[in-house]
Amino acid sequence: MKARVVWSFVIGLIVLLAVPLVVLFLRTHEKVTRTEVMPPQGEASYNPLYVLGQALRADGLQAESRARLDLAAMTLAPGDTVVLLQDSGELAPSQVDTLLAWVKRGGHLLVRTPPTGEDTTRNEPLLLQRLGVESLGFGSACQRFHVDDDTGHVEFCKGRRFDLTEAAYAQVQREWGSEDGFVFARLRHGQGRVDVLADMDFMRGVPETTSLLPAALRPSKDLEQPRDGLHDRAHRDLTRHLLAPNYGKGTVWLVYASRPPSLWARIVLQGWPVWLPLLLALLGWLWARAQRFGSVQPSPVAERRSLLEHVRASGELLLRQRQGPRLHAAVRDLFLRRLQARAPLAATLEGAAQEQAIAALLQWPVTRVHTALAPPAANDQTALKARITLLLQMRSLL
Structure with missing residues (x-):
């Protein structure tokens, strides 16, 4: 089909649709003049x-x-x-x-x-x-x-x-x-x-x-x-x-x-068509750029000043550094100071004689007292905990 025929068909279709619409508009609408009273300026x-x-x-x-x-x-x-x-x-x-x-x-x-x-x-x-x-x-x-x-x-x-x-x-x-x-x-x-x-x-x-106001409302x-x-x-x-x-x-x-x-x-009452959209745009930009409510990570624990927590932290550090014998020696010294106060004669002894005197005083087997006083291996945390427990029990029985 030639282009001239196509354009003729399109133009005819437009005219066919436009004429009824124009007639309908002219029949259903009329020009009315109305005077609006504007507020003073x-x-x-x-x-x-x-x-x-x-x-x-x-x-x-x-x-x-x-x-x-x-x-x-x-x-x-x-x-x-x-x-x-x-x-x-x-x-x-x-x-x-x-x-x-x-x-x-x-x-x-x-x-x-x-x-x-x-x-x-x-x-x-x-x-x-x-x-x-x-x-x-x-x-x-x-x-x-x-x-x-x-x-x-x-x-x-x-x-x-x-x-x-x-x-x-x-x-x-x-x-x-x-x-x-x-x-x-x-x-x-x-x-x-x-x-x-x-x-x-x-x-x-x-x-x-x-x-x-309209005349009917005055x-x-x-x-x-x-x-x-x-x-x-x-x-x-x-x-x-x-x-x-x-x-x-x-x-x-x-x-x-x-x-x-x-x-x-004047700015608030008469300029709101300008500043209100700008304010909404600013608030939207701030909302898009702001983080969500609440922190991304949990809040850090508040700093504690408890002496017991510092001692506990020091002990955990020594364990991580494989300094178990130092912890055992500290508890052993604590026990010996109690022994010095309660049984000075036993505290002056050394070696097996001291172990025998402590066993007699506590009515414990000598082997058990020897295990408690002997330092553990550096990487043996189980033996360290067991021997510290025995030393604390011995101290409490004095």
């Missing part, structure tokens, strides 16, 4: 006022963000605005004095009340005391906010309400609240103004966790305040209304009360 992930700063810059205003209130570095001017999201209870008395002196010269300060709870262990922030604001003992309650397309819109559901002293109430320009307490009050302070708010969640640009608006920050049009209108006194006159300082994540936190 960079400064937006830790600065809740990041979106507000970007919106102000887009509107032609100068906006500066700070993690903490730093009056020495901020150089506040009379026409500036400070949005203090940081807890005012963290401010030192010197900072409070400087901040209020700046407001008297024409500044505009927005400050929130402390979070709810822990009233028994918390003191009223000094800044609020100086302004005549009383927040301790107050709880949180939703405040209705009229929105044309959302009749049930509420605000300040999570914030602590507050009250004002008589002297502070005399300086009120605008106030908003109910019998449960105020959620907003604008106070005159010299040539400037101070806005006290129950919370500033509506200014936040970082969506809360609930806003990332809590009802009647039960909980919307948590979309400046992504909500009503929140943008409210924020613009609060910034109105010095809007366009000076710098807007956004103190967002947060710190950027450290390098180690």
Whole structure:
């Protein structure tokens, strides 16, 4: 069969199989566009006022963000605005004095009340005391906010309400609240103004966790305040209304009360796709290179310092070196020292006379005593053991 015929057959077979598959795919699949909300990145992930700063810059205003209130570095001017999201209870008395002196010269300060709870262990922030604001003992309650397309819109559901002293109430320009307490009050302070708010969640640009959930899983608006920050049009209108006194006159300082994540936190939380495989590879390499658990050879016996073991070892060494007569002589000398102590007369004798005296003393046959006292051959371990045994028996009978 020619090659051209073979290739024609293969191409025809491919077309015959591909056309039904393409038709099946087009009938069973459709193109769908879906928008995924990605988590914030960079400064937006830790600065809740990041979106507000970007919106102000887009509107032609100068906006500066700070993690903490730093009056020495901020150089506040009379026409500036400070949005203090940081807890005012963290401010030192010197900072409070400087901040209020700046407001008297024409500044505009927005400050929130402390979070709810822990009233028994918390003191009223000094800044609020100086302004005549009383927040301790107050709880949180939703405040209705009229929105044309959302009749049930509420605000300040999570914030602590507050009250004002008589002297502070005399300086009120605008106030908003109910019998449960105020959620907003604008106070005159010299040539400037101070806005006290129950919370500033509506200014936040970082969506809360609930806003990332599907619509079916989000809590009802009647039960909980919307948590979309400046992504909500009503929140943008409210924020613009609060910034109105010095809007366009000076710098807007956004103190967002947060710190950027450290390098180690970024490595652990965001760099795990890199370091986790490397760590697993390192552990696998160490496992492959490491020895099995336990030692290959049995552990050596611990060193012993017993005198008896040293004597035994010395005797075994002499036996291996064929020094049996030396061992016999040592035991024989031991017996003769006992004989010197118990029978001095027999100890002074020598040769056969001594053997006869020892046999008479022990009531043993002379031949047996002679065998015990005679040195064995160097390579006869059986005779050595027998004669050492006889000498020890003779010594014990004395």
